[in-house]
Amino acid sequence: MVSERLVVVGGVAAGLSAASRARRVNPHLEILVYEKGPDISYSACGLPHYVAGLVSEADSLRVYSAEFFRTRRNIQVFTNHEVTELSVARRLIKAVPTGGGETKDIHYDRLVLATGAEPSRPRIPGLDLKGVFHVNDLESTVSLKGYLDSERPRTMAIIGGGYIGLEMADALKGLGPDVILLERSAGLFEAVDEDIAALIEKELVSHGVRVVKGSPVKALLGDPQGRVRKLAWENGEAETDCVILATGVRPRVGLAEQAEIQIGETGAVAVNEYMESSQAGVFAAGDCAEAIHLVSGRPAYFPLGTTANKQGRVAGENAAGRRVRFAGIVGTAVCKVFTLEVARTGLNLTEAKTAGFKACAATVHAPARARYLGGKEIVVKLIADRDSGRLLGAQMAGTEGVSKRIDVFATALHARMSVEQVAELDLSYAPPFSTVWDPVLIAAQEMRRELRR
Amino acid sequence: MVSERLVVVGGVAAGLSAASRARRVNPHLEILVYEKGPDISYSACGLPHYVAGLVSEADSLRVYSAEFFRTRRNIQVFTNHEVTELSVARRLIKAVPTGGGETKDIHYDRLVLATGAEPSRPRIPGLDLKGVFHVNDLESTVSLKGYLDSERPRTMAIIGGGYIGLEMADALKGLGPDVILLERSAGLFEAVDEDIAALIEKELVSHGVRVVKGSPVKALLGDPQGRVRKLAWENGEAETDCVILATGVRPRVGLAEQAEIQIGETGAVAVNEYMESSQAGVFAAGDCAEAIHLVSGRPAYFPLGTTANKQGRVAGENAAGRRVRFAGIVGTAVCKVFTLEVARTGLNLTEAKTAGFKACAATVHAPARARYLGGKEIVVKLIADRDSGRLLGAQMAGTEGVSKRIDVFATALHARMSVEQVAELDLSYAPPFSTVWDPVLIAAQEMRRELRR
Numbered sequence: 001m002v003s004e005r006l007v008v009v010g011g012v013a014a015g016l017s018a019a020s021r022a023r024r025v026n027p028h029l030e031i032l033v034y035e036k037g038p039d040i041s042y043s044a045c046g047l048p049h050y051v052a053g054l055v056s057e058a059d060s061l062r063v064y065s066a067e068f069f070r071t072r073r074n075i076q077v078f079t080n081h082e083v084t085e086l087s088v089a090r091r092l093i094k095a096v097p098t099g100g101g102e103t104k105d106i107h108y109d110r111l112v113l114a115t116g117a118e119p120s121r122p123r124i125p126g127l128d129l130k131g132v133f134h135v136n137d138l139e140s141t142v143s144l145k146g147y148l149d150s151e152r153p154r155t156m157a158i159i160g161g162g163y164i165g166l167e168m169a170d171a172l173k174g175l176g177p178d179v180i181l182l183e184r185s186a187g188l189f190e191a192v193d194e195d196i197a198a199l200i201e202k203e204l205v206s207h208g209v210r211v212v213k214g215s216p217v218k219a220l221l222g223d224p225q226g227r228v229r230k231l232a233w234e235n236g237e238a239e240t241d242c243v244i245l246a247t248g249v250r251p252r253v254g255l256a257e258q259a260e261i262q263i264g265e266t267g268a269v270a271v272n273e274y275m276e277s278s279q280a281g282v283f284a285a286g287d288c289a290e291a292i293h294l295v296s297g298r299p300a301y302f303p304l305g306t307t308a309n310k311q312g313r314v315a316g317e318n319a320a321g322r323r324v325r326f327a328g329i330v331g332t333a334v335c336k337v338f339t340l341e342v343a344r345t346g347l348n349l350t351e352a353k354t355a356g357f358k359a360c361a362a363t364v365h366a367p368a369r370a371r372y373l374g375g376k377e378i379v380v381k382l383i384a385d386r387d388s389g390r391l392l393g394a395q396m397a398g399t400e401g402v403s404k405r406i407d408v409f410a411t412a413l414h415a416r417m418s419v420e421q422v423a424e425l426d427l428s429y430a431p432p433f434s435t436v437w438d439p440v441l442i443a444a445q446e447m448r449r450e451l452r453r
Numbered sequence: 454m455v456s457e458r459l460v461v462v463g464g465v466a467a468g469l470s471a472a473s474r475a476r477r478v479n480p481h482l483e484i485l486v487y488e489k490g491p492d493i494s495y496s497a498c499g500l501p502h503y504v505a506g507l508v509s510e511a512d513s514l515r516v517y518s519a520e521f522f523r524t525r526r527n528i529q530v531f532t533n534h535e536v537t538e539l540s541v542a543r544r545l546i547k548a549v550p551t552g553g554g555e556t557k558d559i560h561y562d563r564l565v566l567a568t569g570a571e572p573s574r575p576r577i578p579g580l581d582l583k584g585v586f587h588v589n590d591l592e593s594t595v596s597l598k599g600y601l602d603s604e605r606p607r608t609m610a611i612i613g614g615g616y617i618g619l620e621m622a623d624a625l626k627g628l629g630p631d632v633i634l635l636e637r638s639a640g641l642f643e644a645v646d647e648d649i650a651a652l653i654e655k656e657l658v659s660h661g662v663r664v665v666k667g668s669p670v671k672a673l674l675g676d677p678q679g680r681v682r683k684l685a686w687e688n689g690e691a692e693t694d695c696v697i698l699a700t701g702v703r704p705r706v707g708l709a710e711q712a713e714i715q716i717g718e719t720g721a722v723a724v725n726e727y728m729e730s731s732q733a734g735v736f737a738a739g740d741c742a743e744a745i746h747l748v749s750g751r752p753a754y755f756p757l758g759t760t761a762n763k764q765g766r767v768a769g770e771n772a773a774g775r776r777v778r779f780a781g782i783v784g785t786a787v788c789k790v791f792t793l794e795v796a797r798t799g800l801n802l803t804e805a806k807t808a809g810f811k812a813c814a815a816t817v818h819a820p821a822r823a824r825y826l827g828g829k830e831i832v833v834k835l836i837a838d839r840d841s842g843r844l845l846g847a848q849m850a851g852t853e854g855v856s857k858r859i860d861v862f863a864t865a866l867h868a869r870m871s872v873e874q875v876a877e878l879d880l881s882y883a884p885p886f887s888t889v890w891d892p893v894l895i896a897a898q899e900m901r902r903e904l905r906r
Contacts, residue, residue: 013889046825046884055825163883294879305889306882327877334881343881372499372508403886404857407893408864410879415868424780426747426863428787428796429759430616431499433856436466436758440860 003028006319007093007108009083009255011035012042012137013305014286015114016064017312018319019075022112025320032106033069033077034095039138040066040077045305047141048164051148052171058142086111086259088279110281110319113256113269114312117249117287117303122159126220127245131228134245135164144244153177153241157231159217161188163335165246166200169209170338172244179209180238182231184216190302190333192395193348195363196381199397203340212236249303251288264290266301273325275315283319285311292328295346295392295413296355302331330413331393334403341402345410346393349383358386362447366439368401370431376400380443382409382419389418389451394443401434408440419447456481459772460546460561462536462708464488465495465590466758467739468567469517470765471772472528475565478773485559486522486530487548492591493519493530498758500594501617504601505624511595539564539712541732563734563772566709566722567765570702570740570756575612579673580698584681587698588617597697606630606694610684612670614641616788618699619653622662623791625697632662633691635684637669643755643786645848646801648816649834652850656793665689702756704741717743719754726778728768736772738764745781748799748845748866749808755784783866784846787856794855798863799846802836811839815900819892821854823884829853833896835862835872842871842904847896854887861893872900 006022008015011033019033033040041064049055066077078095084103085094093111096103119134121127131153133144147153154177158165161183173179181204188197201211212233220243221230231240251268262278264270269277269284273292277284286308293300307329314326334343346352352359361383369375378398384391394409396402412422423444429436437445459475461468464486472486486493494517502508519530531548537556538547546564549556572587574580584606586597600606607630611618614636626632634657641650654664665686673696674683684693704721715731717723722730722737726745730737739761746753760782767779787796799805805812814836822828831851837844847862849855865875876897882889890898 043823043825043884043889045882045889046823049823049826049884060825167883304882306879309889310877327874327879329879332879332881334883334886336883336885341886345879345881370496370499370502372496372513373502401857403881403883404854404861407878407880407891408857408860410881411861411864411868411870414874414878415864415870417864417868421780421867424763425860425867426759426780426782426785426798427860428785428798428856428863429498429757430620430787430789430856431496431502432789433787433794436496436498436762438860 003030004109005030005032005107006110006112007106008033008112008114009093010114010116010286011040011077011079012116013308014312014315015112016041017309018112018114018285018316019069020073021313021316022320023073023075025317025322029320031075033075034081034083035077035079036082036098037137037139038079040064040079042138044137047135047138048167048171050141051145051168052174058138061138083255086255088259088282091281111283112315112319113277113282113284113288114286115252115255115288118252119245120248120250121245122217122247124217124220126222126228129220129222129228130226131241132220132243132245135168136249147242148175151241155240156242156244157182157238157240158244158246160246160248161213162246162248163189163333166335166337168244168246169204170336173207173209180212180240181209182212182215182217182233184214186214189335189342190344191348191351192342192344193381196342196379196395196397199379200337200340200342203338207338249287251301253288256284256288264299266290266299268301270299274318274323275311275326276318283315285315291326294328294330298355300329300331302329304333330410332406332410334406339399340397341399342397343402343406344393344395345406346391346413347383348393348395352383352392357392359383359392360386360450362443362450364439364443364446366442367435368398368439369433370435373431375435378402378439380439382443382447384419384447384451386451389420391417391419391422405440419444419451423448456483457562458483458485458560459563459565460559461486461565461567462546463567463569463739464493464530464532465569466761467765467768468565469494470762471565471567471738471769473526474766474769475773476526476528478770478775482773484528486528487534487536488530488532489535489551490590490592491532493517493532495591497590500588500591501620501624503594504598504621505627511591514591536708539708541712541735544734564736565768565772566730566735566737566741567739568705568708568741571705572698573701573703574698575670575700577670577673579675579681582673582675582681583679584694585673585696585698588621589702600695601628604694608693609695609697610635610691610693611697611699613699613701615699615701616642616786619788619790621697621699622657623789626660626662633665633693634662635665635668635670635686637667639667642788642795643797644801644804645795645797646834649795649832649848649850652832653790653793653795656791660791702740704754706741709737717752719743719752721754723752727771727776728764728779729771736768738768744779747781747783749804751808753782753784755782757786783863785859785863787859792852793850794852795850796855796859797846797848798859799844799866800836801846801848805836805845810845812836812845813839813903815896815903817892817896817899819895820888821851821892822886823888826884828888831855831892833892835896835900837872837900837904839904842873844870844872844875858893872897872904876901
C-alpha cells in the first residue's frame with residue numbers, strides 16, 4: 001500500500017499547525033513541509049520584545065525545531081527550500097534549496113498553501129540603503145538587532161503605525177535613541193477610529209516619540225557610503241541613522257497565482273469555510289488566505305498568528321480526510337504601547353458604514369477597577385447598528401484591564417449579540433478587578449441610550 | 454392631579470438602583486426609600502479592603518448620601534427606619550424609626566422589596582460573646598475594625614470559606630495575627646469543585662492561614678468577662694481572640710412572608726422576569742429575590758451586588774410603568790485570595806449533574822501570557838454537557854489573568870455556546886497579555902477532546 005502524501009508550503013504558523021493536525025488525524029499520511037526561510041515555529045509577536053532586550057536570546061522565541069517535527073511527529077521539514085512552481089494539473093511542486101542546489105519535483109495528493117505574507121514595501125526611493133530594515137520575520141529582526149548592537153544609532157525612524165510599528169517604537173525608545181514614527185493615514189494601530197488613535201499618539205508623544213501622521217514618506221536619503229541618513233515627507237524631514245519598515249504585509253500569493261488559483265477581492269487566496277481553494281486538493285491557510293469576517297459577512301484579510309493557527313488546523317484536518325469548518329474571524333487585536341493597552345474587535349465606524357450598516361458609536365470612560373484601590377480609567381468605544389441594535393465592534397484603550405475585556409466583546413460578536421444583550425451580561429466583579437458595573441456594561445448602557453435617540 | 458407613589462423598602466444596592474431608575478423613567482412619581490440601617494449606597498465588596506487598611510476611611514466606600522438622593526434626584530431616603538408591616542390588600546407599609554419614635558402608615562401605589570439578605574447565623578453556642586463579628590454591612594465591619602484597632606487580637610478565627618471568608622483571611626493575615634479559617638464543607642469560594650478548592654487551600658496555607666475543612670464548628674467558648682477565647686470543632690480546638698462569621702447570608706423575606714408573597718424554592722422571593730412578585734404592584738430585587746439561572750433554567754439564589762443592581766434597575770423601570778425584562782444570571786464570581794485569583798461562572802460539576810445534564814469536565818494548565826515575558830500558569834476547568842456539547846460552566850485559578858478571562862466564558866454561557874464554538878473564538882493576542890492560543894481556547898480544545906471520548 002502506497003501512503004498518500006500531504007505537502008505543506010510554508011513552515012511557520014499555519015503550515016506547522018496544518019502538518020501537525022494532519023498527522024494527528026492520519027498516522028499513515030506522508031507529510032512534507034517546505035519552508036523558504038531558515039526558521040520554523042517561532043513567536044513572530046515576540047520579535048519587538050526581542051529587539052527591546054526583554055527576551056535575551058532569539059532562541060527563546062523558537063518553539064519547535066525541524067528535528068522535533070521529524071523525530072516526534074514524523075513530519076519531514078525542509079527549511080531553506082523555496083517552492084518555485086505549482087502544477088495543480090500534475091499535482092506537483094518544484095522545490096529548490098535557497099543556498100543553491102538541485103530543483104526537485106515533488107508529487108502531492110493534497111497541498112496546503114501556507115506561504116504567509118511578505119512585507120509590503122512602499123514605493124519610496126532609498127529602501128535599499130544600509131540601515132533600513134523590516135521586522136516581519138525572525139531572520140530580518142535578528143539583523144536589525146545586530147545592527148542596533150554594533151552601530152548604536154542615535155536617531156531612528158519607524159514607517160508605519162500599525163501594531164508592529166507601535167510595538168517597535170516602544171521597544172526602540174527603551175534603547176535610548178530619538179524615535180520618530182510616521183504613519184501615512186490619520187489612524188494608528190489596526191484601523192482604530194481617530195479618537196482612539198489620538199490616545200495612542202498622546203502616549204507615544206508623552207514617552208518622547210515624535211509622531212507624524214497623514215503624510216507619506218517621500219524618500220530616504222543616504223551618505224556616500226550608502227547608509228541611510230535622512231528621511232523626507234511632504235512637509236518636513238528628519239535625520240535618521242536607521243529606518244524600520246512597518247508598513248504592513250501583503251499575502252504571498254505568487255505560487256497560487258501561477259497555478260491559477262482564485263485570488264479574492266482582498267488580494268489573498270480565496271477559500272471556503274473548509275479552507276479549500278478554487279483548485280481541488282489545494283487548501284490555503286494563514287497569512288496568505290482570506291477569512292470570513294463574521295460581522296460584515298464578507299471575506300477579510302486580517303493576518304494574525306491566532307487566525308493562522310486556527311486556519312492551519314482546519315486545513316490540516318481536512319487535507320487528512322476530515323471535514324471541519326473554520327468559524328471565521330471578528331478582527332480582534334491588542335497591543336501594548338508603553339503603558340497603554342489598546343485593543344479592537346469587530347468593525348470600526350468607517351468599516352461598519354462601508355459594510356452597509358446604519359452604524360453609530362458611543363464612548364465611555366470608566367475605571368478598570370475600584371477607584372479606592374487605585375483603579376485607572378479606560379476608554380471603551382462601541383459601534384452598533386441603529387436598525388437592528390446589533391453590536392458591530394468595540395475599541396478600548398487604557399493602562400490596565402483592556403486586553404481580556406476586549407475578548408468579552410469578541411465573544412459577543414461571535415454570538416451576534418445585541419447591545420441590549422451585552423448590557424445584561426453577568427460579569428465577574430471584585431474591587432481588585434472591576435467596578436460593580438464593569439466598563440463593558442457601562443459602555444453597552446451608553447450605546448443603548450445612543451440607539452434609543 | 455395626585456402623583457403616584459413608589460415605596461422602596463431597602464436602600465443599599467437594589468433599592469437605590471430601583472429608585473434612581475424609576476425617577477429617570479418618571480419625573481412625576483413620588484419616591485420614598487426606607488432603609489433600616491444608617492448607611493445607604495456603599496461598596497459592600499470593599500469591606501475586606503477597609504479591614505485590611507487598604508481603604509483608610511469607611512467614608513471612601515460610601516458612594517452617595519441620602520442628601521444626594523433628596524436634592525439631586527428628588528428621592529426621599531429615610532435611613533434608620535424599619536418597615537415592620539406590609540399589607541398588600543391596603544397597599545400600605547408601616548415604618549418605624551429604629552431609635553424609637555412613632556410608627557407611620559405609608560400608602561404605596563407600587564412597592565419594591567429590596568430588603569437584602571441577613572447573615573445566616575449558624576447554630577453554634579457562644580455567638581453572643583464579645584469579639585464575635587459578622588461582616589455583612591458597613592456598620593458591623595466598622596465595629597470589627599474598631600475592635601481590631603483597640604484590642605489587637607493575636608489569634609483570629611474565620612468561620613466560612615466563601616468569598617467573604619477568603620477575602621477576610623487575606624485582609625486579617627496582613628494585620629499580623631494567627632488566622633484560622635474553618636469551612637464545614639469540603640469546598641471553598643462559591644462552590645467551586647474540590648480540585649479548584651484545593652488550590653485555594655494551598656494558597657491560604659502558604660500564607661500562614663490554618664485551614665480546617667469538612668468539620669462544622671461546635672462551640673465558641675468565652676472567659677468570665679464574656680469575651681471569646683476558644684473555638685471547638687469535631688476533632689479539635691483553637692484559641693482565638695476574635696471570631697468572624699462569614700457563613701453566608703439568607704434572603705431577608707420576613708416582610709414578604711407576612712404579606713403572603715410567594716417565596717421560591719431557594720427561600721428567596723419568587724419573581725418573574727419583570728421582577729414582579731406574586732402580589733400585584735409588588736416587585737422584589739436584589740439579595741432578597743431569586744434570579745433565573747440561564748444554564749440550569751431554574752430559579753437560583755446567588756446574592757451579589759452586580760445582580761442586585763441589575764435587578765433593581767429592572768424593578769424600578771417596571772414600577773415606574775415600563776415593561777423590561779431581567780435577563781437572568783449565569784453565576785459569575787471572582788475573588789482575590791493573597792496572590793491567587795479565583796473565578797467561576799455557570800454550574801460546577803455537581804450542580805450540572807443535579808440540573809440533569811450528562812456533565813463532564815476537563816482541566817488544563819496554561820500560561821496566562823508569554824512565558825518568555827514571565828507569564829505564570831493558570832488553571833482552567835470547564836464543565837460541559839456530553840449530550841449536546843454545550844458549555845455549562847468554567848472555573849479558573851491563577852496569579853494573573855483570571856478575572857476578565859472568566860467573563861469570556863460567562864458571555865459564552867449567556868449565548869448558550871457549545872464547547873466547539875468557544876474553541877473557535879477570535880480572541881485577542883499579544884505576548885504581554887496571552888499566548889497565541891489563549892488559555893480559554895486551550896481549555897475548550899481539551900474539553901472538546903473529552904467530549905469526543
